[in-house]
Amino acid sequence: MPARRLPKRTSGFNELYLYLVFFINIPLFIQSALAGGDFDIWIFMFNPKEILKLAQTGKYAIGSFNFSTAEILKAIVLAAKELKSPIIVSTSEGEASFLGMREAAALVEAWSIATKLPIILNLDHGKTPELIKKAIAAGYSAIHFDGSHLPYLENLAQTKKVVDYVRGVEKTFDRQIIVEGELGYLRGSSSVHKEALKVESEDMTSPEQAEDFIAHSGVDSLAVVIGNAHGVFAQGQEQLDLGRLDEIRRVVGTQAFLVLHGGSGIPEKDIKKAIKLGIVKININTELRVAYKEAIEKQIKEEPTETTPYKIMTPALEAVKIVSGEKIKLFGSKNKLKDLRI
Ligand code: G3H
Numbered sequence: 001m002p003a004r005r006l007p008k009r010t011s012g013f014n015e016l017y018l019y020l021v022f023f024i025n026i027p028l029f030i031q032s033a034l035a036g037g038d039f040d041i042w043i044f045m046f047n048p049k050e051i052l053k054l055a056q057t058g059k060y061a062i063g064s065f066n067f068s069t070a071e072i073l074k075a076i077v078l079a080a081k082e083l084k085s086p087i088i089v090s091t092s093e094g095e096a097s098f099l100g101m102r103e104a105a106a107l108v109e110a111w112s113i114a115t116k117l118p119i120i121l122n123l124d125h126g127k128t129p130e131l132i133k134k135a136i137a138a139g140y141s142a143i144h145f146d147g148s149h150l151p152y153l154e155n156l157a158q159t160k161k162v163v164d165y166v167r168g169v170e171k172t173f174d175r176q177i178i179v180e181g182e183l184g185y186l187r188g189s190s191s192v193h194k195e196a197l198k199v200e201s202e203d204m205t206s207p208e209q210a211e212d213f214i215a216h217s218g219v220d221s222l223a224v225v226i227g228n229a230h231g232v233f234a235q236g237q238e239q240l241d242l243g244r245l246d247e248i249r250r251v252v253g254t255q256a257f258l259v260l261h262g263g264s265g266i267p268e269k270d271i272k273k274a275i276k277l278g279i280v281k282i283n284i285n286t287e288l289r290v291a292y293k294e295a296i297e298k299q300i301k302e303e304p305t306e307t308t309p310y311k312i313m314t315p316a317l318e319a320v321k322i323v324s325g326e327k328i329k330l331f332g333s334k335n336k337l338k339d340l341r342i
């Protein structure tokens with residue numbers, strides 16, 4: 001199969017896109033002005049791919065934070081707002097089925113308008129084309145198709161089909177949607193593991209396959225396995241194979257955005273080095289879950305007679321906000337909102 005060259009993502013393309021969106025939305029600007037600016041139209045004007053492109057150029061990473069309840073989303077958004085950072089918020093299949101995809105999208109849109117933050121809503125580890133289609137119909141602006149459990153060629157073929165579908169949607173509906181693929185065997189789940197982690201080298205992403213996968217599938221982003229795993233491991237932190245990441249970056253160049261899943265429990269120095277070596281999106285779930293759960297437990301213990309939900313939940317919201325804020329600072333995306341042309 002001949003290697004297909006991906007179109008270069010140039011800033012010219014982004015400018016043209018923004019101009020088009022501007023002119024298409026002129027009636028909305030007028031309505032906004034008539035409504036005294038209360039009707040926020042700016043939200044139509046951000047391109048999720050531009051957010052990752054700026055991170056790639058500026059050598060920082062955007063946090064992708066999982067949520068399954070309204071207050072967890074609120075906590076993440078408030079942290080990002082305070083730190084003037086772009087963010088990605090994600091729902092896995094389970095999280096999306098608990099909250100509802102349309103409901104998640106409506107909440108994100110409401111927070112985006114209220115805070116004027118460009119919030120990317122991402123489907124995390126979507127394993128079937130049906131789920132991907134559902135997320136896009138609900139309004140998600142990024143999707144992660146995870147075919148990493150499949151044999152390589154099957155993963156490539158299915159991911160390519162997803163990419164083709166998304167490109168069609170982008171064309172028809174004048175939208176921009178990030179497509180992320182995954183290569184390698186990522187162990188664990190987003191919880192605290194008692195057993196020690198052992199990542200075998202054959203589980204890790206091969207640089208040659210990464211190059212081939214990106215060229216033939218046309219994905220925007222690639223999730224790599226370089227010693228990372230889902231969850232936090234009680235017996236020792238995850239250790240990244242930074243040499244492998246460097247090799248992957250060399251062969252991939254800037255043809256795709258590199259993504260690090262399993263961001264919880266990775267030593268801070270490894271996270272910083274990984275960002276220097278080209279990681280532009282880092283997924284965080286377990287550390288938010290642990291902060292949320294521990295804060296609720298503590299609150300109920302301290303105030304056992306309290307029954308008002310928002311009083312019980314306030315410390316949990318604060319705890320999630322603190323963890324999200326720490327990650328935003330670690331990833332270097334604080335104050336990067338100003339780089340965006342919105
Ligand atoms: O897709 C979600 C992330 O990879 C979360 O990983 O639970 O280790 O933070 P984590």
Ligand code: ZN
Nearest residue numbers: 230261262283
């Ligand atoms: Zn993940």
